[in-house]
Amino acid sequence: MTPALATGILITSLVLAGWALVAALRERWLNRGHLALAAVIEVAVLAQVVIALVRMAGGEKAAEPATFIGYLLTVALLLPAATVLAYMEQTRWGSVIMAVAGAVVAVLMLRLQQVW
Amino acid sequence: MTAVIDQEAPETREAATNSGPGRVLIGIYGVFALAAGARAGVQIATKFDEAPVAYALSAVAAAIYLVATVGLALGNRFGRRLAFVCCVVELLGVLTVGTLSLLDRAAFPDATVWSGYGQGYGFVPLVLPVLGLIWLRLGR
Numbered sequence: 336m337t338p339a340l341a342t343g344i345l346i347t348s349l350v351l352a353g354w355a356l357v358a359a360l361r362e363r364w365l366n367r368g369h370l371a372l373a374a375v376i377e378v379a380v381l382a383q384v385v386i387a388l389v390r391m392a393g394g395e396k397a398a399e400p401a402t403f404i405g406y407l408l409t410v411a412l413l414l415p416a417a418t419v420l421a422y423m424e425q426t427r428w429g430s431v432i433m434a435v436a437g438a439v440v441a442v443l444m445l446r447l448q449q450v451w
Numbered sequence: 452m453t454a455v456i457d458q459e460a461p462e463t464r465e466a467a468t469n470s471g472p473g474r475v476l477i478g479i480y481g482v483f484a485l486a487a488g489a490r491a492g493v494q495i496a497t498k499f500d501e502a503p504v505a506y507a508l509s510a511v512a513a514a515i516y517l518v519a520t521v522g523l524a525l526g527n528r529f530g531r532r533l534a535f536v537c538c539v540v541e542l543l544g545v546l547t548v549g550t551l552s553l554l555d556r557a558a559f560p561d562a563t564v565w566s567g568y569g570q571g572y573g574f575v576p577l578v579l580p581v582l583g584l585i586w587l588r589l590g591r
């Protein structure tokens with residue numbers, strides 16, 4: 336894990352969660368800004384996944400390897416899955432989906448750092 | 452009786468559980484099924500001997516969350532019934548195991564999804580079936 340990148344993802348995903356929640360409260364679906372931010376976070380998440388895998392391949396061991404890899408897979412798939420689900424539900428509830436996904440990404444980044 | 456209900460609005464009834472807020476619930480259920488399933492898988496694969504009952508229970512719980520997810524996503528009469536049964540089982544499970552785990556900590560040395568009323572998972576296991584049941588009831 337790279338603490339700076341992980342913390343950056345954590346904070347940014349919380350921003351996404353809050354921003355999407357505002358949209359939901361205003362009865363709006365996500366705008367391009369939300370989707371762009373989600374895309375940026377996903378790129379950072381994938382970078383973090385690659386870095387972690389390379390370091391594990393290089394001999395570094397996570398404290399709980401199996402759990403770590405499980406979280407890594409989940410966090411990588413979460414935002415794409417949420418985006419698909421949000422596109423299926425183009426109402427305020429699509430925004431709620433993105434808000435929940437952002438919060439879960441933040442929690443997962445925290446747990447990832449704990450089990451590394 | 453069914454004829455009357457069907458005449459009312461078959462489409463809104465059909466769309467009830469798998470659109471709007473229902474999609475949010477489906478998403479959360481899906482993530483939870485994945486999380487609980489993955490954790491149970493890891494526990495069973497690496498240290499099943501330590502607490503076979505607890506880990507098997509986690510796996511069963513994960514399977515129930517998965518079935519509930521599918522039921523909600525289907526949204527038809529069968530799916531709703533499936534989701535209803537799953538939510539009831541989840542609620543009973545979390546209440547029973549939660550109470551047992553507090554009474555006899557030795558029986559659950561390592562946290563299951565339902566230990567301490569789902570404490571290790573931010574009480575999501577306690578809240579989720581209640582939300583599910585409310586949602587199924589509203590959509591009727």
